[in-house]
Amino acid sequence: MATLILTNTPTKAHNYANVAYCSFNDSPNFLVSGSYVLIGDATVNEIPRGHIGLNDVQRRNAKAFNGDSVSVSRFLPPPENFNLALLSVELELANKDGKDELVDAILFSKHIREYFLSHVMTTGQRVLLKYNEIGYIFTVNQVAVQGKEKTNRIERGMISADTHIIYEAPLSSGIQIFNQREPTNISKDKESGLVDLExxxxxxxxxxxxxxxxxxxxxxxxxxxxxxxxxxxxxxxxxxxxxxxxxxxxxxxxxxxxxxxxxxxxxxxxxxxxxxxxxxxxxxxxxxxxxxxxxxxxxxxxxxxxxxxxxxxxxxxxxxxxxxxxxxxxxxxxxxxxxxxxxxxxxxxxxxxxxxxxxxxxxxVPTLKKEDAKKVLQRLNVFSSQDLDSAAEALNDMPLKKLYLAIEMAADGEKGEEKINILHFRDILRDMVQN
Ligand SMILES: Nc1ncnc2c1ncn2[C@@H]1O[C@H](COP(=O)(O)OP(=O)(O)OP(=O)(O)O)[C@@H](O)[C@H]1O
CATH class of the missing domain: 3.40.50.300 (P-loop containing nucleotide triphosphate hydrolases)
Structure with missing residues (x-):
């Protein structure tokens, strides 16, 4: 057991990682307050000797402030299997600016498994991460180590390529999760196939x-x-x-x-x-x-x-x-x-x-007729109601891919505007057809 003084992570860019930072001279492989794993290659020179750098979420979870002394002990993974079969987390947005986010559980899990591969997760731990440029925090609710799914005593394990992750997001979180599946219903083969399909x-x-x-x-x-x-x-x-x-x-x-x-x-x-x-x-x-x-x-x-x-x-x-x-x-x-x-x-x-x-x-699988294009445009809600028919008419006999491309290009030129200007849209379509 050692005592280190709490400080910030070296830079803001270091915040989005499930690691703590310390001086090269201080030993790596620590666990702070039973929660944080310090991995060797995360040690950086910017942290003075005797200090430990944590991000805001980690500091709050440790209920400690900069300058406080925290106890740090070396963590040795147990010799038996320590990989997580299951990780159940509660998800929230790091910054709640009123915008809702749709989270695809399959793709999100793939990101977590790749980004946090071999990281130890402990019940109660809160982890800050960035996904598609959006900050999320997950709190570990429950863990189950492979082959020990029935033992409640184990409250930590290591993320592996096979870890199945289950998400909870309260209504107030502004997060909607889709593609969530129970671990028993899905084989690893299917899961990797589904990622390609998505x-x-x-x-x-x-x-x-x-x-x-x-x-x-x-x-x-x-x-x-x-x-x-x-x-x-x-x-x-x-x-x-x-x-x-x-x-x-x-x-x-x-x-x-x-x-x-x-x-x-x-x-x-x-x-x-x-x-x-x-x-x-x-x-x-x-x-x-x-x-x-x-x-x-x-x-x-x-x-x-x-x-x-x-x-x-x-x-x-x-x-x-x-x-x-x-x-x-x-x-x-x-x-x-x-x-x-x-x-x-x-x-x-x-x-x-x-x-x-x-x-x-x-x-x-045909191109879109104008009535089909209208359906898609209605759903995308990018034209005002008086321009909808005219836009659909211009898209008659277009493949869906061109419709998306035209809308993307038109929306790019309309920064700040809620709806696409129909004249601008027609110009874009004309250019696309001529090319
Ligand atoms: N029903 C749909 N709803 C929403 N988007 C769709 C739908 N069908 C296709 N798209 C989108 O339209 C674009 C073209 O679709 P897709 O790649 O499936 O076409 P394709 O006929 O297979 O094309 P290609 O002939 O080039 O292989 C893609 O961006 C796809 O995401």
Whole structure:
């Protein structure tokens, strides 16, 4: 046990970390008041010897002020498993300026696990962190160490890549949490798959009119059929439509909303910088992992891009092509069911090489008609009611991606204004069409 004098963190930038700071000469690996872990590489020269630097939240939690002496003892993790299976926290905003925040539990947990990997969390501890440029504080309510979920005595453990985090946010906190799942309902495989899927619908998933909705319902129905049907254990379908019409977001939403234990997206992004054979190996591995789960969904996003299709030059990868042909026909083992959803904006090409036929069904995801665009604009609430029809008219036959782009560009030029000026919006659209 040692006594150190309390001071600030070296700079404000050091506030957003779950560490305490001390002089290089003072020993690292301390635990303050049973709560804070001091990690070795956080020691900095700006803290005088014999002092310990804590942020505001830590000081308040320790009920101590700058200049106070605090007792600090060396903390040694127990030799047995110390990783947290479960961390339950209460979330609040560090600065309450009246603005509400929507927090995606899956993405937020990923951030916490990466940022605080190997940090020790103790019941009652309050941690300040920054996420998407917003300051949050979480208070640790409950912890459970792997293999010791039933023991109430353990009140601390270390965050690992497998720690499942549960959030509570009182109504008054201004935080709304979504995508929160019970730990037992979700496998690690599904959770990592869901993170990739959530990235495909960063704008959420809103109703884009009856034609989109029709396709969406058809695919939903397919997932139900796969679940209950005694027929083929493999169902394959293709979502085709113009670039940016919303195919990926639709397939991702089907995956996220399904209760299938294994859901994975295969896209160019998930296989970046891999060689052709490595890509094939990864694709085969994903299918083989799916065969182990009773119910799986695999999304093949942008099939022509996965095939490395280019309009000029060597046209596509023969190796990936043959891999797809095999996998789209191979039946999962007995008792396992798989739904494969492909997306494409190059259906003619897929037709010409016989890949389209490998999918049992094809559905269209169209551009927006003006009544669809109006629905989306109403939801986004960026035009005054008298400009709504005119804006929707200008967007007739546009893919959703262009609608979002045009709105973003128009809103950029309207800093401080609540609604977008329709004339400015039309100018932007005209430029986009001309380019
Ligand atoms: N229903 C929806 N609600 C809200 N945003 C959506 C919806 N569908 C698509 N988007 C958004 O529109 C943009 C384009 O969607 P998406 O990438 O799914 O289109 P795509 O047809 O797969 O495009 P590409 O052909 O380029 O692969 C994305 O920013 C996406 O988040």
């Amino acid at each position: 990235r495909c619908r960063l704008n959420g998933f809103i109703n884009c009119g009856s034609r989109h909705d029709h396709t969406y319902r058809r695919i939903r129905l397919l997932t139900e059929k796969v679940k209950v049907s005694e027929g083929s254990p493999l169902v394959t379908c293709l979502l085709e439509g113009p670039r940016g019409s919303g195919k990926t977001a639709m397939a991702a939403t089907i995956g996220i909303e399904s209760d299938f234990p294994y859901v994975k997206i295969i896209s160019d992004e998930t296989m970046i910088e891999l060689s052709e054979p490595a890509k094939c190996a990864q694709i085969v591995k994903i299918f083989e992992d799916a065969y182990k789960s009773p119910l799986s969904i695999i999304i093949l996003d942008d099939v022509e891009r996965l095939l490395e299709y280019v309009v000029t030059g060597p046209r596509f990868s023969d190796l990936i092509y043959r891999t797809f042909l095999v996998l789209l026909k191979r039946l999962p083992p007995k008792g396992k069911k798989l739904l494969v959803i492909g997306t494409t904006s190059g259906v003619k090409f897929l037709d010409s090489v016989g890949i389209r036929d490998a999918f049992a069904l094809t559905y269209n």
